[in-house]
Amino acid sequence: MCVQFCAAMERDTIFVRRHPLLPAVLMVLAAVARCGSALAGNAIGIGASNASAEITEPPQALVGVAGSSLDLPCNITAPTIDDSVALVLWYKDESTTPLYSLDARRGQLEQARHAASDLLGGRAYLSITHRPSTLRLKPLLEEDEGQYRCRVDFKKARTRNFDVILTVVVPPKKPVIMDQNGELFHSLIGPYNEGDRLFLVCETEGGKPTPTLTWWRESVLLDDSYEVSSEGVVRNEIEITSLQRHDLMAVFTCQASNNNLTVPVSKYVTVDMNFRPLEVSIEGNRRPLSANSPVELVCRATGSRPPATITWWKGNTKMKRTKERISIDGYVTTSILIFTPTSEDSGKYLSCRAENPLIPGSAIEDGWKLDINYVPQLTLRLGSKLRHAHIQENNDVYFECNIRASPWVSEIGWKFEDRELHTNTTNGVIVSNQSLVLQKVQRSSRGKYTCTATNSEGTGESNDVFLRVQFAPLCKAGQKIIYGAARHEAVRVVCEVEADPREVSFKWQFNNTAESLEVVTFVNEGATSTATYIPRTEFDYGTLLCWGTNIVGSQIEPCIYTIVPADNVWQVTFSPVLIVLISIVVGLVFVAMVVVLTMKCRTRNDRHKGQILPRKAYKLQPGLGKEEDSNENGKSPGEEKGPDIIPDVSIPSEQSAEEGLDKQFLSDAASLQLMGVNGLGQTITTISRPRQMELEPEATLRDYSHITPQKRVKVLPMDETGSLHRPYVKNIQTDV
Ligand SMILES: *[C@@H]1O[C@H](CO)[C@@H](O)[C@H](O)[C@H]1NC(C)=O
Numbered sequence: 001m002c003v004q005f006c007a008a009m010e011r012d013t014i015f016v017r018r019h020p021l022l023p024a025v026l027m028v029l030a031a032v033a034r035c036g037s038a039l040a041g042n043a044i045g046i047g048a049s050n051a052s053a054e055i056t057e058p059p060q061a062l063v064g065v066a067g068s069s070l071d072l073p074c075n076i077t078a079p080t081i082d083d084s085v086a087l088v089l090w091y092k093d094e095s096t097t098p099l100y101s102l103d104a105r106r107g108q109l110e111q112a113r114h115a116a117s118d119l120l121g122g123r124a125y126l127s128i129t130h131r132p133s134t135l136r137l138k139p140l141l142e143e144d145e146g147q148y149r150c151r152v153d154f155k156k157a158r159t160r161n162f163d164v165i166l167t168v169v170v171p172p173k174k175p176v177i178m179d180q181n182g183e184l185f186h187s188l189i190g191p192y193n194e195g196d197r198l199f200l201v202c203e204t205e206g207g208k209p210t211p212t213l214t215w216w217r218e219s220v221l222l223d224d225s226y227e228v229s230s231e232g233v234v235r236n237e238i239e240i241t242s243l244q245r246h247d248l249m250a251v252f253t254c255q256a257s258n259n260n261l262t263v264p265v266s267k268y269v270t271v272d273m274n275f276r277p278l279e280v281s282i283e284g285n286r287r288p289l290s291a292n293s294p295v296e297l298v299c300r301a302t303g304s305r306p307p308a309t310i311t312w313w314k315g316n317t318k319m320k321r322t323k324e325r326i327s328i329d330g331y332v333t334t335s336i337l338i339f340t341p342t343s344e345d346s347g348k349y350l351s352c353r354a355e356n357p358l359i360p361g362s363a364i365e366d367g368w369k370l371d372i373n374y375v376p377q378l379t380l381r382l383g384s385k386l387r388h389a390h391i392q393e394n395n396d397v398y399f400e401c402n403i404r405a406s407p408w409v410s411e412i413g414w415k416f417e418d419r420e421l422h423t424n425t426t427n428g429v430i431v432s433n434q435s436l437v438l439q440k441v442q443r444s445s446r447g448k449y450t451c452t453a454t455n456s457e458g459t460g461e462s463n464d465v466f467l468r469v470q471f472a473p474l475c476k477a478g479q480k481i482i483y484g485a486a487r488h489e490a491v492r493v494v495c496e497v498e499a500d501p502r503e504v505s506f507k508w509q510f511n512n513t514a515e516s517l518e519v520v521t522f523v524n525e526g527a528t529s530t531a532t533y534i535p536r537t538e539f540d541y542g543t544l545l546c547w548g549t550n551i552v553g554s555q556i557e558p559c560i561y562t563i564v565p566a567d568n569v570w571q572v573t574f575s576p577v578l579i580v581l582i583s584i585v586v587g588l589v590f591v592a593m594v595v596v597l598t599m600k601c602r603t604r605n606d607r608h609k610g611q612i613l614p615r616k617a618y619k620l621q622p623g624l625g626k627e628e629d630s631n632e633n634g635k636s637p638g639e640e641k642g643p644d645i646i647p648d649v650s651i652p653s654e655q656s657a658e659e660g661l662d663k664q665f666l667s668d669a670a671s672l673q674l675m676g677v678n679g680l681g682q683t684i685t686t687i688s689r690p691r692q693m694e695l696e697p698e699a700t701l702r703d704y705s706h707i708t709p710q711k712r713v714k715v716l717p718m719d720e721t722g723s724l725h726r727p728y729v730k731n732i733q734t735d736v
């Protein structure tokens with residue numbers, strides 16, 4: 001038997017680690033063995049009792065947990081109705097002193113006396129109301145383990161013994177979880193990155209029997225291979241070589257247990273993790289953008305924990321106007337970029353980058369090459385071989401229009417001074433898509449040129465290019481062209497020309513009917529020249545001509561200025577219409593006068609037929625009929641008539657009219673030209689043969705005399721050949 005038992009012992013020790021309750025069982029077996037030998041060897045430990053008169057029930061094994069309560073059973077029910085309990089005694093182990101006693105020998109069981117040993121220290125009470133009765137130990141201590149015997153003495157029946165073999169288990173202490181360095185972990189650990197190694201150590205100490213220490217992930221057993229150190233510390237380690245996304249918030253529990261009566265003690269940790277973003281994309285399709293119109297682009301990143309941060313980049317430049325939004329579950333980050341593209345952005349790479357800042361190198365990006373549509377951008381310039389400073393009349397000129405556009409332009413146009421320009425070979429304009437050719441440019445081609453181009457985004461216009469065509473001087477329109485000057489009076493004649501370049505040299509010339517002289521007294525200033533001219537004789541009145549010359553060439557048509565005597569300026573500058581009117585009036589007056597005179601003469605002739613008339617009639621007749629006579633007898637009639645004439649001409653001059661008159665000449669003269677200046681400054685000229693003086697030229701003068709009576713009469717004697725003799729001036733007094 002012992003051999004078998006020992007063998008069993010040997011065998012069982014192998015299981016000790018796995019089944020902590022086995023030692024208790026073994027003890028029970030050992031107790032059974034001992035009990036057997038006790039029975040054989042006739043009672044050990046039940047004092048002085050008569051063994052033969054007693055009944056000993058087979059022993060009962062119990063397991064209790066230290067710290068809780070435990071009921072040790074003992075059947076005190078009498079086998080017969082008429083019997084009752086007298087005395088109940090509890091013993092422990094080999095002790096002969098009862099641990100607890102219930103004495104009902106003196107009366108009813110209900111009034112029985114309870115007595116407990118000091119060892120129990122008030123922790124025990126025998127309850128007789130239970131069936132079977134129990135000795136309750138509360139709290140149960142580790143040292144309560146042992147063999148108990150309940151001895152029940154009845155009043156009549158034989159004494160009965162109940163053996164209980166009590167095993168006390170002590171639960172282990174709460175385990176602790178730490179890393180390999182002994183740093184304790186609390187409930188939430190991490191955060192770890194994907195791929196990190198997780199190493200967890202669980203330790204517990206205490207407990208009887210030695211507890212098992214297991215690792216669990218939720219309800220799955222991960223590891224039950226624990227070690228027990230010499231100090232009684234139980235340790236179990238687990239390692240997860242590479243944490244994955246699914247390990248987020250995994251709960252790893254370490255559980256220590258050495259009985260099935262109490263809930264195992266455990267400790268758990270929850271794993272927190274960081275994730276790199278998985279996906280990033282710019283939403284919407286990749287369409288060309290319009291320059292200068294703001295566009296909203298949305299980028300979405302998923303899979304990052306904590307949420308990804310999104311940045312936008314244009315090439316290597318970080319963009320600023322962005323708004324970020326995070327979904328409620330925290331896995332989706334959305335970023336909105338408000339972006340106003342410019343034409344310069346065309347071809348640049350726009351990207352959206354999502355990154356978990358806690359995981360270096362976790363950035364991922366999505367992007368596209370920008371395709372920007374914009375209004376054509378034009379640059380106009382003169383053809384490469386041309387220089388603005390050197391374009392002269394009749395040169396060929398061309399412009400080049402440089403175009404940047406996306407999409408490409410559909411139409412190119414040209415403008416000159418804001419008017420559209422088309423090909424016109426008659427005036428030498430050739431438009432050929434990106435260039436404009438002007439053949440034989442003229443001064444009229446001077447001005448502002450632009451090119452325009454149109455695409456789907458709109459129409460762009462280039463810068464202005466001012467085409468300067470250099471030209472030879474031309475007389476400027478609207479100048480003063482008539483200058484009046486008195487004799488010996490200096491007159492400043494201004495000659496203004498248009499020219500490019502305006503550095504102009506001038507030449508002046510004076511023309512009158514007889515001669516042409518170069519004028520040298522002038523001053524040039526740019527495109528203006530001022531000549532100072534002094535007419536000294538009447539022959540110095542005439543026209544002044546002026547020519548300008550610049551590097552392009554000389555003026556073809558000169559500027560012409562007329563110099564007139566100062567008194568006459570008025571008349572010349574008078575409107576031609578008025579001159580015509582005045583001429584008509586004068587003509588009419590003259591005709592009327594002739595008619596009146598003719599009528600008078602007829603009347604006289606009729607009245608005085610054959611009579612020799614006084615001087616007027618006399619004069620009229622020879623004047624009309626004896627022209628040749630007067631010519632033949634020129635001197636003598638002239639002498640006679642001289643005094644006659646002068647009063648006629650100088651009319652009723654009270655002064656000596658003939659004073660200064662060359663009487664001799666007058667008698668010889670074929671005609672007399674009388675010139676008077678009237679109050680308007682007009683010159684009235686009358687040419688008369690001496691004998692015609694009777695035609696009362698004073699009447700002509702008189703017409704104007706009402707303005708001012710003072711006259712100057714210039715007498716211009718003219719002979720038959722028409723050549724003038726020395727003129728002279730008389731002041732005359734009209735008789736008004
Ligand atoms: C207690 O003993 C009585 C008398 O022998 C018996 O009838 C009863 O069944 C026993 N009770 C228990 C719980 O064993």
Ligand SMILES: *[C@@H]1O[C@H](CO)[C@@H](O)[C@H](O)[C@H]1NC(C)=O
Binds near residue numbers: 019
């Ligand atoms: C407790 O363990 C013991 C021994 O291993 C076994 O006999 C008993 O049935 C178990 N009790 C429960 C409730 O599992």
Ligand SMILES: *[C@@H]1O[C@H](CO)[C@@H](O)[C@H](O)[C@H]1NC(C)=O
Binds near residue numbers: 424425426427
């Ligand atoms: C070409 O230019 C000439 C002169 O300026 C003009 O008379 C003519 O109408 C133009 N032709 C066209 C087709 O525009």
Ligand SMILES: *[C@@H]1O[C@H](CO)[C@@H](O)[C@H](O)[C@H]1NC(C)=O
Binds near residue numbers: 432433434
């Ligand atoms: C100008 O137009 C012609 C046809 O219209 C085309 O073949 C040529 O390529 C164009 N030139 C430029 C520089 O666009």
Ligand SMILES: *[C@@H]1O[C@H](CO)[C@@H](O)[C@H](O)[C@H]1NC(C)=O
Binds near residue numbers: 510511516545
């Ligand atoms: C000026 O005189 C010159 C030489 O006599 C002559 O050739 C020219 O035509 C004259 N000009 C004008 C405007 O009368």
